[in-house]
Amino acid sequence: MTTLLIKNAYIVTMDDHQREIPEGGMFIRRGLIQEVGPMNELPTTADEVLDLKGHVVFPGLVNTHHHFYQTLTRAVPAAQDANLFNWLKTLYPIWARLQPDxxxxxxxxxxxELALSGCTTASDHLYLFxxxxxxxxxxxxxxxxGVRLQASRGSMSLGESKGGLPPDSVVDTEDNILKDSQRLIxxxxxxxxGAMTQIVLAPCSPFxxxxxxxxQSAKLAREYGVHLHTHLAETEDExxxxxxxxxxxxxxxxQEVDWVGDDVWFAHxxxxxxxxxxxxxxxxxxxxxxxxxxMRLASGIAPIKEYRKAGVNVGLGVDGSASNDGSxxxxxxxxxxxxxxVKEGLTGYSLSNDPNRKLMTAREALHLGTRGGAAVLGRTDIGSLEAGKCADFFAINLNKLGFAGMHDPVSAVVFGQPVNADYTVVNGKFVVKEGQLATxxxxxxxxxxxxxxxxxLA
Known part of the structure; x- marks a missing residue:
């Protein structure tokens, strides 16, 4: 399929003009968006035409932090009610049994799971091998x-015997870590x-x-022009x-270890x-x-409003599937x-006391999940629906019981209980079609x- 025409949808572009087009569409060629606009401004034919009347279409969501392997250890009884450090100590021995398969x-x-939730680009942090x-x-x-991948070569080298948190059985030598990092890049x-795979260097955490x-990881990453990622300031224990x-x-x-710059992003x-x-x-x-x-690990609430006010790029991450138990x-x-x-409420939010103080809106939250995430990953080719960007998007049918009575088609998908995407498209190709995985x-x-x-767990 060379061309794809999306028609009759409510298009949410998330572009610089924040356009929302009630009777809109997109014309896509070879994985790139050629045109976005009202139907009377678009071509009428394509190799495939998809009528999305009654659907709202968003840019594909961008996941900036995950641990895919943890889907295997969700809701482990001994780790259900622990804070971060105890949670990790419970699960490290289980993760030590992981095999390549x-x-x-x-x-x-x-x-x-991510694709079914509208995600088209995902960054994963794999730090034990x-x-x-x-x-x-x-x-x-x-x-x-078929989802775009920011594959983070994580690492752990500071075991318990040297004052670190993880057991020595799951750490590696620094020489091996750096050699493998270079190989992967x-x-x-x-x-x-439009890259489908990019490598990130990601030593796990300060502990x-x-x-x-x-x-050394920062030096190597900058020699090759790849990004850096790690956990930081997640808990008071850290x-x-x-x-x-x-x-x-x-x-x-x-700052001491040269880990600040526009090529660095931190989880939590x-x-x-x-x-x-x-x-x-x-x-x-x-x-x-x-x-x-x-929330799951009782780590606290990040100061997102303060970050955004200061001009810090913020994206969203589902984090580990064993500290979220979903993706x-x-x-x-x-x-x-x-x-x-909630954080505003804890700080005494009152519109009557400060009329300039605003709550985060549904559209602002969607910005974090799209353009915000793209900015965090350093990608200018995704995050919005506009000509020249990758054809990455998801669509949700609003003719569902949970959306009955919703008066704003954009806010509906945020204020309502989360649903699965009916369509998720990456690079112009269907990953989810009619609510089912296509790949x-x-x-x-x-x-x-x-x-x-x-x-x-046996």
Whole structure:
């Protein structure tokens, strides 16, 4: 299929003009958007024509932080009611049993879930490689699903014997980590617009890698022009660890190890002060906001309003499928809006006291999930529906019970309970069609995934 015409939809462009076109459409050729606008301004024929009357169409959602492999350890009883450090210590020994096939099947499960929620680009953070597992296993699995992948070569080198949090059984040597990082960049990284696979270097966290590995990873990434990613300031425990181990708060530590710049984004970034927010703004660091995970692990509420006011790029992440227990990115859009309002309430929000103080809107939350995420990943080819951008989008049929009585078709998908996408298109190709996965057999995938999950806990 060379050309695709979407017609009669409510198009939400998320472009600079924030256009919403009630009777709109898109003309797509070879995976790129050629035209977006009212139907009377578009071609009338194409290789495939899809009438989406009654549907609202958005740019594809961008997931800026995930751990695909954790789909295998969702709702583990011993980890259900733990904070981050105890949760990790419970699950590390289980993850040490992962095999290459587990990485493959968990990647497909996570990406299938994401695609069904409207996600078209996903960044994953794989930071342990037991029993011969490689990032190659994830990349191969993603290519079959058809979602764009920012594959982060994570790492852990600071085991318990050296003062770190993870057991020594799941850490690797720094020499091996750096050699494999270079191999992956040279083999897979595609810097061109429209890339389906890009490599990111991502030492796991301040409490699981050494300062030297942080510095060497930054140097290697900048030699090759790839981005950097890590967890930062997720909990108060981490703040205390960094002060004891490095003599700095987490953000100050990042400055010490050359981890600030427009090629860096941090997951969570909950426990920061006003001065540290300005550090992010000055150096153009991005933030992956993971509201559901932060609630699940009782980590806190990130200062998203303050970040945005300072000009910091913020995207959304579902985070680990064992600290969210789902991979529904549209649900993350909703939770980002709601938890922002909770934070306002905790600070004494009152329109009567401050008429300039506003609650996060549904459209602002959708911006975080689309253009915000694209900016965090450093991608200008995705995030909005406009000529020249990648044909990545999702569509939701509003003729459903949960949308009955909704008076705003855009806000409806955020204020209403999260639903699955009826169509998800990446690079002009259907990944979800008529509400069903189009690239893999869902039933067979579930069967394989459950078998692997049971083996890990046996």
């Amino acid at each position: 587990d990485i493959f099947v968990s990647t497909q499960t996570a990406l299938a 037991p029993n011969g597992s490689k990032l190659d296993d994830e990349i191969a699995a993603a290519s079959e699903i 040279e083999k897979y990284h595609d810097a061109k617009p 699981s890698v050494t300062s030297d590995l942080m510095k 703040e205390k660890f960094c002060m004891q181990m490095f003599g700095h708060r987490p953000v100050g530590y990042m 970034a909950v426990w920061v002060n006003d001065e540290e927010i300005q550090v992010f703004a000055k150096h153009n660091c991005g933030v992956a906001h993971c509201p559901t995970s932060n 529904h990115l549209l649900a993350e859009v909703r939770n980002a809006m709601l938890v922002s309002r 893999v057999d869902q039933g067979r995938l579930i069967e394989k995934h459950n078998k692997a999950a049971k083996r890990l």
